[in-house]
Amino acid sequence: MEKLFIYNTLSRTKEEFKAINPPFVGMYVCGPTVYSDVHLGNCRTFMSFDIIYRYLLHLGYKVRYVRNITDAGHLEGDADVGEDKISKKAKLAQLEPMEIVQKYTVGFRDIMALFNTLPPSIEPTATGHIIEQQEIAKKIIDNGLAYESNGTVYFDVEKFAKTNNYTALTNRKLEELLENTRDLEGQDDKKGRLDFALWIKAKPEHLMKWPSPWGVGFPGWHIECSAMSTKYLGEQFDIHGGGMDLQATHHTNEIAQNIAYCGKSPANYWLHTNMLTVNGQKMSKSLGNSFLPIELFTGQHPLLNKGFTPMTVRFFMMQTHYRSTLDFSNEALEASEKAYNRLMDSYKTLQSLKPSGTSTDIVSKLQKDCYEAMNDDFNTPVLIAHLFEAVRIINSANDKKMSLTQKDIDLLHRIYQHFVFDVMGLKKDEETGKAYKALEGVMNLVLSLRDKAKSNKDFTTSDEIRNNLTALNIQVKDSKEGTAWSI
RNA sequence: GGUCCUGUGGCCGAGCGGCUAGGCAGAGCUCUGCAAAAGCUUCUACAGCGGUUCGAAUCCGCUCGGGACCUCCA
Numbered sequence: 438m439e440k441l442f443i444y445n446t447l448s449r450t451k452e453e454f455k456a457i458n459p460p461f462v463g464m465y466v467c468g469p470t471v472y473s474d475v476h477l478g479n480c481r482t483f484m485s486f487d488i489i490y491r492y493l494l495h496l497g498y499k500v501r502y503v504r505n506i507t508d509a510g511h512l513e514g515d516a517d518v519g520e521d522k523i524s525k526k527a528k529l530a531q532l533e534p535m536e537i538v539q540k541y542t543v544g545f546r547d548i549m550a551l552f553n554t555l556p557p558s559i560e561p562t563a564t565g566h567i568i569e570q571q572e573i574a575k576k577i578i579d580n581g582l583a584y585e586s587n588g589t590v591y592f593d594v595e596k597f598a599k600t601n602n603y604t605a606l607t608n609r610k611l612e613e614l615l616e617n618t619r620d621l622e623g624q625d626d627k628k629g630r631l632d633f634a635l636w637i638k639a640k641p642e643h644l645m646k647w648p649s650p651w652g653v654g655f656p657g658w659h660i661e662c663s664a665m666s667t668k669y670l671g672e673q674f675d676i677h678g679g680g681m682d683l684q685a686t687h688h689t690n691e692i693a694q695n696i697a698y699c700g701k702s703p704a705n706y707w708l709h710t711n712m713l714t715v716n717g718q719k720m721s722k723s724l725g726n727s728f729l730p731i732e733l734f735t736g737q738h739p740l741l742n743k744g745f746t747p748m749t750v751r752f753f754m755m756q757t758h759y760r761s762t763l764d765f766s767n768e769a770l771e772a773s774e775k776a777y778n779r780l781m782d783s784y785k786t787l788q789s790l791k792p793s794g795t796s797t798d799i800v801s802k803l804q805k806d807c808y809e810a811m812n813d814d815f816n817t818p819v820l821i822a823h824l825f826e827a828v829r830i831i832n833s834a835n836d837k838k839m840s841l842t843q844k845d846i847d848l849l850h851r852i853y854q855h856f857v858f859d860v861m862g863l864k865k866d867e868e869t870g871k872a873y874k875a876l877e878g879v880m881n882l883v884l885s886l887r888d889k890a891k892s893n894k895d896f897t898t899s900d901e902i903r904n905n906l907t908a909l910n911i912q913v914k915d916s917k918e919g920t921a922w923s924i
Numbered sequence: 925g926g927u928c929c930u931g932u933g934g935c936c937g938a939g940c941g942g943c944u945a946g947g948c949a950g951a952g953c954u955c956u957g958c959a960a961a962a963g964c965u966u967c968u969a970c971a972g973c974g975g976u977u978c979g980a981a982u983c984c985g986c987u988c989g990g991g992a993c994c995u996c997c998a
Contacts, residue, residue: 482998609927680998721997769936772948818938822946836963896957914961
């Protein structure tokens with residue numbers, strides 16, 4: 438197996454990937470907080486990790502992929518004093534909090550399925566692991582790194598930092614963090630300005646609360662990931678991922694909790710995906726520039742010229758490396774749509790390719806290039822560049838400008854299967870279902886009538902048919918082998 | 925304000941010391957009843973100014989843009 442290199446936020450370099458216990462790989466990714474519809478930025482992160490998951494599977498690893506659903510403990514507004522996001526939404530909608538959770542969890546899964554992302558091996562919820570979270574909090578108190586204050590349990594960051602590197606993920610100086618932290622209202626119970634809550638005392642009106650050794654309350658946000666990753670992947674596992682916006686606070690605190698709990702930093706490789714931007718600004722709910730995936734599919738959004746299929750969007754995202762920001766625009770999406778269609782049309786052409794001539798090593802070189810791209814920190818843009826080399830080869834062979842042996846053709850099939858379908862998770866958008874079968878039959882009928890007109894040199898009729906089809910967004914393509922069409 | 929990242933051709937985006945990805949758009953040619961598709965060719969860029977080096981888009985410094993985090997977000 439070729440060496441796989443992964444950019445590790447901990448070292449800020451690309452490192453060779455070595456699993457703790459091969460062929461098994463444990464991967465934890467911070468999932469969504471299910472208090473509203475997922476937006477496209479969320480989807481980008483999960484699609485990036487889907488590629489990583491798929492590629493590890495393709496390489497033969499047995500991956501346990503854990504991605505949590507945050508259904509409690511994630512607060513609104515300033516740290517540790519705001520209202521629980523889900524509770525708030527439940528009150529506004531006059532629903533049970535778990536109705537909110539259910540609605541948006543199902544919606545999230547539906548959207549991710551449309552994007553053809555594989556479901557994780559385990560999708561645990563915070564509310565399903567209250568006991569585990571309490572146990573971790575207790576142990577951290579026992580270890581002297583957390584304290585209870587008026588029903589809330591805080592992590593003692595400054596004490597922890599005396600013997601541990603609290604800022605390993607961000608490379609910041611603790612003193613600077615201390616200087617720059619704002620004074621917040623209602624946090625008088627804290628000893629240190631950087632301390633964060635493991636367990637939070639519930640106000641009487643709070644909807645989601647549980648008994649605990651410190652009174653009725655609910656878990657802090659960061660501790661759920663410590664609890665669930667430890668439970669399902671062990672105290673130390675291979676990969677931990679999430680969006681870059683989680684790096685400084687959520688992941689930093691998560692590492693601190695794990696070390697305070699069991700003396701071990703949880704993951705060897707920390708991966709962070711970059712943000713999706715719109716007109717150069719981060720796509721975020723609070724800025725009001727976020728699209729819902731469904732708006733993107735239908736084109737029903739003021740910033741969108743038209744709709745795009747889920748696979749076009751997926752391909753569009755794969756054209757940018759996961760650690761770069763991806764700026765959203767109609768023009769870029771339209772370009773991706775054409776490119777994606779070309780890639781898929783070429784696959785169709787491949788099905789009818791006839792072998793001839795002698796073999797060259799050009800196809801096996803191409804396969805090697807594809808692996809090299811993916812082994813270099815999952816570089817999908819470079820992979821796609823190589824795949825367009827395959828497109829060129831297939832089309833040249835189809836035009837009889839190049840010859841391919843059966844072996845070459847088989848290898849091209851495998852390259853498509855492995856990289857386009859298995860690893861990138863692309864698939865044909867349509868060509869399934871009754872409606873498409875019917876359309877196919879109608880098209881064959883229409884085109885045979887047009888062929889008849891053409892062979893009678895009745896170009897008025899043949900052009901009329903073609904022009905009308907073009908108006909319906911159906912493109913007619915004549916060639917020596919016959920007439921093809923595409924939408 | 926502090927910390928960090930970033931600035932590539934008309935547009936999107938890789939590359940990150942020498943071998944000048946890729947896609948979209950544009951131009952020309954081949955094919956074709958015409959067109960489309962496809963193929964080939966073409967357009968050859970690295971914010972600015974200095975420095976290091978035989979050699980810099982790639983390293984260093986400064987200047988000017990853009991962004992992220994520090995405060996809920998993937």
